Amino acid sequence: MxxxxxxxxxxxxxxxxxxxxxxxxxxxxxxxxxxxxxxxxxxxxxxxxxxxxxxxxxxxxxxxxxxxxxxxxxxxxxxxxxxxxxxxxxCEFKHARTQRSFKVEAVWLEHEDYLQTVEKGWLQCNVLGRDKVEELVCRLENYKRVLSE
Structure with a gap:
């Protein structure tokens, strides 16, 4: 010591x-x-x-x-x-960068284009008819993408 x-x-x-x-x-x-x-x-x-x-x-x-x-x-x-x-x-330690989690802001719900934007993201899923979980993940990822644009 x-x-x-x-x-x-x-x-x-x-x-x-x-x-x-x-x-x-x-x-x-x-x-x-x-x-x-x-x-x-x-x-x-x-x-x-x-x-x-x-x-x-x-x-x-x-x-x-x-x-x-x-x-x-x-x-x-x-x-x-x-x-x-x-x-x-x-000897070559690097802090792992964790991906920030996506959070919906309450103020977005009041935006005039919110529902159209959500619908656009929700409907742009190319895995329709497959596994329901896979479809949901696809829809949520598209939703996240269009809200982040």
Missing amino acids: VSVYENVGKRPVDIRRMMNFQSMLSNCALLDLNYASAHYTWCNQRLGEDHVKERIDKAVGNVEFREAFQLALVMHVEPVGSDHHILAVD
Whole structure:
């Protein structure tokens, strides 16, 4: 650990060990890599007031690594059969862009061309006579398209 904030529970932080670890990282010019998900990487598997969690597993890199892999991100993967999280380093992490969901605005209902626009989109479906669910999806996608124009 490099900070007292990397510990939760009754177990006291050994300040001397923490400072020695900080010193070693500094002497080796190593930096803690950015991480996502769970803050703590270890748990003693106990309940109640005996429950302890700590961030004792780390991925580190030197300045050259950080410059070469500026998007690197460490994922703390939930443990399976262990009390330690798995550390997975993605050197080219890119945030996934999620498609915005389509929402009908109430003000559109008051527009004079609303019903004609909806009818236009609703009737432009080329899967008529097929599966009813497929037809509904087609109609809704057309509806969305014409309202977005």
